Amino acid sequence: MRETVVVLGGELAPEGRAILEDAGVAVIATKPYLDRQAVIAAMTQHRPAAVIVRLLAEILGPEEMQAGGRLRHVAKHGVGTNDIDLRAASQLGIPVSMTTGSNGHSVAEHALALIMALVKDFSRQDALIRDGVWDKSQYQGRELRGQRLGLVGYGFIGQTLAGMAAALGMRISAFDPHTPAEAFRNGVTRETDLDKLLSEADIVSLHCPLTPETRNLIDARRIRLMKSGAYLVNTARGEVVDEAALIESLTDGHLAGAGLDSFAVEPPDQDNPLFRLANTIVTPHVAGVTLDAKRAMSVMAAENVLATLCGEELAPRVLAR
Missing domain, CATH: 3.40.50.720 (NAD(P)-binding Rossmann-like Domain)
Structure with missing residues (x-):
């Protein structure tokens, strides 16, 4: 040929x-x-x-x-x-x-790794010890067991992550109007109201494709609906999130942290404020590679x-x- x-x-x-x-x-x-x-x-x-x-x-x-x-x-x-x-x-x-x-398993594992790193306070502890600070009283890590994971998008990646999270004892809710009912099993609660899912989750993980309907789906209003002290993880597409609103919520402490593998503009500008925040963990859109x-x-x-x-x-x- x-x-x-x-x-x-x-x-x-x-x-x-x-x-x-x-x-x-x-x-x-x-x-x-x-x-x-x-x-x-x-x-x-x-x-x-x-x-x-x-x-x-x-x-x-x-x-x-x-x-x-x-x-x-x-x-x-x-x-x-x-x-x-x-x-x-x-x-x-x-x-x-x-x-x-x-690449679904790789993306699901990456999302779980970001969740773990955020909730276990890894980045801050790493920075402290490298600066010569050995102070266990500053550790703010939490258990994942018993926390509610809210999945936005419940295709193969979302379902794979749900299985991993369930094994850790997390409670799982998922929003996806396109996934058939039989996919919501093994204790996963189907949530038909996205706002409700966001307001109840301790950790929100995004797994929806970028479409006209999902662009800026997680906007300023919906970020403010999230629990104070919640975490946001995005291994989907950066444009699903209103980046300016996310930066504001991370800066003022409404959100405890964010784990981001994708950005509204890629490659992002080096002066993107997300890179200067201590409560973010960022990777260069490599979850699936x-x-x-x-x-x-x-x-x-x-x-x-x-x-x-x-x-x-x-x-x-x-x-x-």
């Missing part, structure tokens, strides 16, 4: 690249966070039959898709397709695939591309709508 695939925004794991190259496909990877003009230039130069989308600075739109004139498939290296214009792809007859389920997850995503993205180029039909669960 003499075709070209361009990976937009970073390299594939070796196992994923090998799947394509063993089939005779030329694989070209670009640097992360290309803007529209750089994407158009790459598409025009390489004329790929497919692209694998990793990290872009702007949405992959119709002009980019048509540049080069040979694009037959767009594969997302992950499950969040907010950086791809799905409507434009549909109008152009270009299917868009996702690596459904490939452990070595294990990256391998799985790369393999699945490559398999989706190869199947499409060979004329095979993809399973509905991996197709973005």
Whole structure:
């Protein structure tokens, strides 16, 4: 097969690249966070039959898709397709695939790690001891057992985290109008009122996709509905949260802390106030890219591309709508 695939925004794991190259496909990877003009230039130069989308600075739109004139498939290296214009792809007859389920465990584990680090006061204790302060009276850690975890979004990641949290003795409520009733089991309470969930949870963890309905879903009003001293964890998309309102609530002490893996603008400005607050733990949108997850995503993205180029039909669960 003499075709070209361009990976937009970073390299594939070796196992994923090998799947394509063993089939005779030329694989070209670009640097992360290309803007529209750089994407158009790459598409025009390489004329790929497919692209694998990793990290872009702007949405992959119709002009980019048509540049080069040979694009037959767009594969997302992950499950969040907010950086791809799905409507434009549909109008152009270009299917868009996702690596459904490939990194869910990694994201759930990352969310739990942020919860643990916040509630156990790890960052502050680490800073104190590095400054020569050995004072156990300053420890403010708490047990997770008995605390209520509120999940906003209850797909695979939310359900996986719920299982982990239940094993620690946490009480769990989840809000997701799209998840079927049978998913809410093993002691997980289905909450149909998001405001109620926020007002009752000790820890809120976000696991919803970014859509027009979820943009700024956790706004200033809803942050103020959260318990005084509650924690917010976001391993979903930064735009789901009103960042300015979050900063205000962390600064004035309404929220005890926040664990954030995603931001409204990525990469964020270095002077983002969230980075200067002592009650935040931040990571650079890596929850879903452990070595294990990256391998799985790369393999699945490559398999989706190869199947499409060979004329095979993809399973509905991996197709973005």
